[in-house]
Amino acid sequence: MTRKSLLSFATLFTALSLSNALAHPSNEEEKEPDLSCIQQAQWIAPKGHKPLNGYELIKKAAHQKVVLLGEQHPDAVHHRWQLQTITQLYSHNPNLIIGFEMFPRRVQPVLDAWGRGELTEDEFLNQTDWEDVWKYDANLYMPIFRFARMNKLPIIALNVDRSLISDVSQNGWDKVEASQKEGVKTPRKALPDYKKSLKSVFSLHTHMKEDEKSKQRFNRFVQAQLTWDGAMAQKIADVQKMGGDPLVVAIMGSGHIVNGYGVPYQLEGLGLKATTLLPWTIGWDCRELTPTYADAIFGLEEMEEDDTPYKPQLGVRIEENEKAPGVLVAQVIEESIAEDAGLQDGDIIISAAGLDVLKPAQLIEIIQRQAPGTWLPLEINRGDKTIEIIAKFPQIEPSS
CATH class of the missing domain: 3.40.50.11550 (Rossmann fold)
Known part of the structure; x- marks a missing residue:
């Protein structure tokens, strides 16, 4: 499986x-x-x-x-x-x-x-x-x-x-x-x-x-x-x-x-x-x-302040791609960063931030290092074409 x-x-x-x-x-x-x-x-x-x-x-x-x-x-x-x-x-x-x-x-x-x-x-x-x-x-x-x-x-x-x-x-x-x-x-x-x-x-x-x-x-x-x-x-x-x-x-x-x-x-x-x-x-x-x-x-009583850092999320469900190098986009979530960037179901992500990605865990690690307000270049295979798209992560307003 x-x-x-x-x-x-x-x-x-x-x-x-x-x-x-x-x-x-x-x-x-x-x-x-x-x-x-x-x-x-x-x-x-x-x-x-x-x-x-x-x-x-x-x-x-x-x-x-x-x-x-x-x-x-x-x-x-x-x-x-x-x-x-x-x-x-x-x-x-x-x-x-x-x-x-x-x-x-x-x-x-x-x-x-x-x-x-x-x-x-x-x-x-x-x-x-x-x-x-x-x-x-x-x-x-x-x-x-x-x-x-x-x-x-x-x-x-x-x-x-x-x-x-x-x-x-x-x-x-x-x-x-x-x-x-x-x-x-x-x-x-x-x-x-x-x-x-x-x-x-x-x-x-x-x-x-x-x-x-x-x-x-x-x-x-x-x-x-x-x-x-x-x-x-x-x-x-x-x-x-x-x-x-x-x-x-x-x-x-x-x-x-x-x-x-x-x-x-x-x-x-x-x-x-x-x-x-x-x-x-x-x-x-x-x-x-x-x-x-x-x-x-x-x-x-109120829970103590949680200092867990924010983890950015792209908005896709991904799977290992068994046919070729890269990570398969099984589903793009509606209204997500991924959809705004133009990712589509069936795309194969072959690199992120200039780094090759062969496994879902590698892509997850790259995304979770992404700072708020920054752009993440993604190289993808779509059909017989290789294209680059940019995923734009929103700026997080500082809490008062």
């Missing part, structure tokens, strides 16, 4: 940007945030900001069919809260299964082997293609994986390969072959308010225009998000149908949960009611906390 690498603003602007934008929208006007709704280490109901008894809340949730726990993917504090909540649920109901957005279904045998204690942590991460599939720091999630193995709790892969989401975003759900849909059935149509919130995310992209082409792209964008939501909901329902009456705790980005629009709505269509529990970082504006945000939220 050819090893694939993804260099993109992911087709859905990346899981992080989508989850952040849906779960924690920003005000257009600069205002002093309202911080009055919640205190640290406090559970409240979003409707009316009513304080809740945490013990009774968790005890009740532990005896439901499904609990959805959200996160902002890179936030270490959110992941600590998830582990705390899982351990509390487990204390009330040890008949528990944990599902993860982070894993595509194809790696389920690896998750099973991890649970049986057959893999080291490095083997587990390598065999699940963690760095290619999810990319976020595995140390954020390892405490939950360890807890599951220590207590012999099954881990379930809820997701599908990103290639399916990408295909739907590029071509639409109906144009994707059934054999490529990984058993996912047609999801429920989006609620009007969900489409409205997705539109706000979609319009954040500076290239978007009010024309027919952009409308079609937005419709495919919605279909891709529904595919993502529907796939996870359907997998959760499948686990429930296996019998044994387990509590399924699903870990996923908050954007799939907020206001009940995404996975909860898809689960309802499958006859399952989910309890939705979300983290709320002290410092977020309480004016953004809608009554339907979740069943309950928990107040958390």
Whole structure:
């Protein structure tokens, strides 16, 4: 099998940007945030900001069919809260299964082997293609994986390969072959308010225009998000149908949960009611906390400043080219630097910045050395012609 690498603003602007934008929208006007709704280490109901008894809340949730726990993917504090909540649920109901957005279904045998204690942590991460599939720091999630193995709790892969989401975003759900849909059935149509919130995310992209082409792209964008939501909901329902009456705790980005629009709505269509529990970082504006945000939220301290350097992204899916030297452009992501530069599906990149590239890893290394605001010359083979194009990386505004 050819090893694939993804260099993109992911087709859905990346899981992080989508989850952040849906779960924690920003005000257009600069205002002093309202911080009055919640205190640290406090559970409240979003409707009316009513304080809740945490013990009774968790005890009740532990005896439901499904609990959805959200996160902002890179936030270490959110992941600590998830582990705390899982351990509390487990204390009330040890008949528990944990599902993860982070894993595509194809790696389920690896998750099973991890649970049986057959893999080291490095083997587990390598065999699940963690760095290619999810990319976020595995140390954020390892405490939950360890807890599951220590207590012999099954881990379930809820997701599908990103290639399916990408295909739907590029071509639409109906144009994707059934054999490529990984058993996912047609999801429920989006609620009007969900489409409205997705539109706000979609319009954040500076290239978007009010024309027919952009409308079609937005419709495919919605279909891709529904595919993502529907796939996870359907997998959760499948686990429930296996019998044994387990509590399924699903870990996923908050954007799939907020206001009940995404996975909860898809689960309802499958006859399952989910309890939705979300983290709320002290410092977020309480004016953004809608009554339907979740069943309950928990107040958390703000994560320490992340000094991880920005990594530039070209916006292509690349593969090894088995026929000749160079790297094959398997897909150009819409509205990306690559599309602006004129790269096309099927192009063969033979050099970047004057350096020959034979493997995807070499191209990735060159791109990630690219400074903001600079130009990257690319030499490509297109058909029987060799041409040069320039990829222009935008300047990054300094943070205040």
